[in-house]
Amino acid sequence: MLWPEIIVYGVGALAKEKADADMPFIEIARAFDEMEKITSRIALTQLLVNLIRRTPPNVINKVVYLIQGKLGPDWKDIPELGIGEKLLVQAISLAYNKKEQDVVNAYNSEGDLGKISEKYSQEGGKKGGLMSFIGAESVALTVRRVFDSFLKIAYSQGEGSRDLKLKLISGLLRDAKPLEARYIVRFLEGRLRLGIGDATILDALSISYGGSINYREVVERAYNLRADLGEIASIVANEGIESVKGIKPEIGIPIRPMLAERLSDPKEILEKIGGKGFVEYKYDGERGQFHKDGESIKIYSRRLENITNMYPDVAEYIKRNIKAEKAILEGEIVAYDPDTGELRPFQELMHRRRKYDVHRMMKEIPVKVFLFDALLVGDDDLTNKLLPYRRKMLEEVSQEDEKINIAKYIEVENPDELWGFFLEAIAEGAEGVMVKALHGESVYRAGIRGWLWIKLKRDYKSEMTDTVDLVAVGGFYGRGRRGGKVGTLLFAAYDKELDVFRTVCKVGSGFTDEDLDKMYDLFKPFIIERRHPRVDSNIEPDLWFEPVKVAEIIGAELTLSPLHSCCFNKIREGAGLSIRFPRFLRWRDDKGPEDITTEEELMEMYKRQLRRIEEKQV
Ligand code: ATP
Numbered sequence: 053m054l055w056p057e058i059i060v061y062g063v064g065a066l067a068k069e070k071a072d073a074d075m076p077f078i079e080i081a082r083a084f085d086e087m088e089k090i091t092s093r094i095a096l097t098q099l100l101v102n103l104i105r106r107t108p109p110n111v112i113n114k115v116v117y118l119i120q121g122k123l124g125p126d127w128k129d130i131p132e133l134g135i136g137e138k139l140l141v142q143a144i145s146l147a148y149n150k151k152e153q154d155v156v157n158a159y160n161s162e163g164d165l166g167k168i169s170e171k172y173s174q175e176g177g178k179k180g181g182l183m184s185f186i187g188a189e190s191v192a193l194t195v196r197r198v199f200d201s202f203l204k205i206a207y208s209q210g211e212g213s214r215d216l217k218l219k220l221i222s223g224l225l226r227d228a229k230p231l232e233a234r235y236i237v238r239f240l241e242g243r244l245r246l247g248i249g250d251a252t253i254l255d256a257l258s259i260s261y262g263g264s265i266n267y268r269e270v271v272e273r274a275y276n277l278r279a280d281l282g283e284i285a286s287i288v289a290n291e292g293i294e295s296v297k298g299i300k301p302e303i304g305i306p307i308r309p310m311l312a313e314r315l316s317d318p319k320e321i322l323e324k325i326g327g328k329g330f331v332e333y334k335y336d337g338e339r340g341q342f343h344k345d346g347e348s349i350k351i352y353s354r355r356l357e358n359i360t361n362m363y364p365d366v367a368e369y370i371k372r373n374i375k376a377e378k379a380i381l382e383g384e385i386v387a388y389d390p391d392t393g394e395l396r397p398f399q400e401l402m403h404r405r406r407k408y409d410v411h412r413m414m415k416e417i418p419v420k421v422f423l424f425d426a427l428l429v430g431d432d433d434l435t436n437k438l439l440p441y442r443r444k445m446l447e448e449v450s451q452e453d454e455k456i457n458i459a460k461y462i463e464v465e466n467p468d469e470l471w472g473f474f475l476e477a478i479a480e481g482a483e484g485v486m487v488k489a490l491h492g493e494s495v496y497r498a499g500i501r502g503w504l505w506i507k508l509k510r511d512y513k514s515e516m517t518d519t520v521d522l523v524a525v526g527g528f529y530g531r532g533r534r535g536g537k538v539g540t541l542l543f544a545a546y547d548k549e550l551d552v553f554r555t556v557c558k559v560g561s562g563f564t565d566e567d568l569d570k571m572y573d574l575f576k577p578f579i580i581e582r583r584h585p586r587v588d589s590n591i592e593p594d595l596w597f598e599p600v601k602v603a604e605i606i607g608a609e610l611t612l613s614p615l616h617s618c619c620f621n622k623i624r625e626g627a628g629l630s631i632r633f634p635r636f637l638r639w640r641d642d643k644g645p646e647d648i649t650t651e652e653e654l655m656e657m658y659k660r661q662l663r664r665i666e667e668k669q670v
């Protein structure tokens with residue numbers, strides 16, 4: 053019983069504050085100073101409670117952001133303050149009438165520009181007022197002025213912005229009391245580091261406005277539904293703590309994602325979720341939370357960053373295929389190969405994040421979306437609705453096509469069915485399955501990892517231990533960097549019985565730039581006008597080759613694919629066998645096409661792989 057120690061006073065007093073009330077910034081600076089000296093979380097919470105109680109409701113959001121060392125939640129994309137040491141040194145020298153070199157020297161010996169500013173400010177005060185430097189009147193700083201200046205500094209970009217920043221910072225410092233100067237400088241440097249986490253702020257808000265820690269759950273749920281602590285503080289302060297009980301998600305404010313627990317035994321999984329559940333493919337991509345408000349689409353990541361700019365194509369698909377005017381949906385964005393339709397791994401998708409040329413990347417790494425939840429449709433908050441209802445709504449509002457799909461799923465009641473679906477999922481390039489409860493409590497628990505969702509993943513390490521030798525039967529011209537060159541080859545295995553070559557994979561990785569430069573010339577003697585009569589292929593490459601050149605290939609694992617003709621219909625109706633993530637190792641000119649890996653051998657390898665996966669589960 054630690055919490056009752058915290059003294060609660062003055063509940064409700066704040067509501068009486070005037071709407072335009074502000075707060076002296078010195079209160080914040082003093083609180084920060086005290087926080088630095090405190091090591092116990094209880095004492096820290098108490099201090100925060102006291103500070104929050106003194107804060108007028110209309111600036112509470114700003115105070116919360118200042119405590120977090122931010123100007124707003126990360127997803128708001130407020131530009132970085134980006135104040136380099138050099139600019140700060142200049143601003144300090146301007147504010148306190150010091151030589152820049154003196155500031156640099158002081159910095160080199162003390163290492164803290166915040167403390168140096170504080171010292172200069174004190175000296176100025178002793179000399180009969182800092183403003184005597186410039187002959188102006190000092191104006192006491194308020195939270196609003198400091199915060200708004202920080203915002204202006206962040207948003208001033210481009211030509212002339214350096215001068216503007218200098219003016220704003222030195223202006224603040226001139227008016228700042230010594231302690232204020234310390235924290236203004238530290239904030240601008242991004243070195244506030246008070247070490248106050250969201251959890252402590254949530255505790256302090258519950259105690260300050262609700263009178264007890266018992267409100268913590270309510271406030272936290274509100275925060276999970278609207279991931280903006282400043283906004284939550286504002287609602288609690290202005291409308292009372294009870295008002296957050298009815299809080300709904302709002303389009304444009306990300307919802308903290310529901311997370312899954314992990315288990316490996318299908319029987320245990322079913323028991324945990326109450327005997328039956330939905331089993332869905334667990335796709336290997338990036339989670340996206342899609343907010344649609346008419347024509348405006350926003351996409352947030354698992355970590356609630358705004359990633360709309362990285363996926364303009366996805367934003368278009370959502371706009372086009374989601375029939376509701378307003379909606380918040382969740383799904384996985386997955387890269388795929390447009391020629392074969394095969395899903396590509398997460399690592400490939402991540403190239404989109406690193407590259408600047410998004411529009412080129414959109415062509416090189418096309419993506420699709422697999423939707424798996426609906427959190428808001430129209431004005432209806434679905435987070436309190438059960439999974440079967442949310443799924444029904446998701447299906448109602450989504451028009452499926454090549455780019456937008458509902459995650460593949462079935463309802464299961466027995467472990468064998470679950471296991472069968474798991475094997476199917478991994479054979480088709482998924483990472484495993486998500487098993488989701490659909491009982492009377494299967495609501496969307498934002499921000500919480502619990503047993504309503506359980507993930508069953510296959511071991512990610514390479515399942516294909518042996519290399520295979522395959523013959524090249526066709527080629528594709530590359531795009532982007534490989535534009536105009538033959539950058540990808542179509543490979544086949546050997547059907548000994550019928551003496552034909554059946555396709556297994558397209559290989560585009562493992563080649564050096566030199567290999568790529570020489571590729572066309574290498575195959576020139578073998579280019580033929582149409583498919584070779586001994587080649588069986590459902591894929592149409594840009595160039596057909598005589599089956600002559602043999603290469604050694606390694607892949608992550610063997611997988612079922614509707615596109616390749618190797619072992620077609622032999623393992624499953626409508627599917628052939630393919631190699632996932634194949635890589636070229638070397639040419640095997642010592643081998644002729646009849647010496648390569650046979651269909652039968654590949655089938656054996658696939659069966660061994662399945663056995664290995666099953667053994668791992670026992
Ligand atoms: P976690 O997100 O649970 O902290 P993590 O980031 O390592 O863990 P995983 O263990 O791979 O991710 O599992 C969760 C992720 O799986 C989700 O965040 C989501 O991106 C992804 N996912 C893929 N398919 C689904 C699906 N059908 N339902 C829910 N999540 C899915």
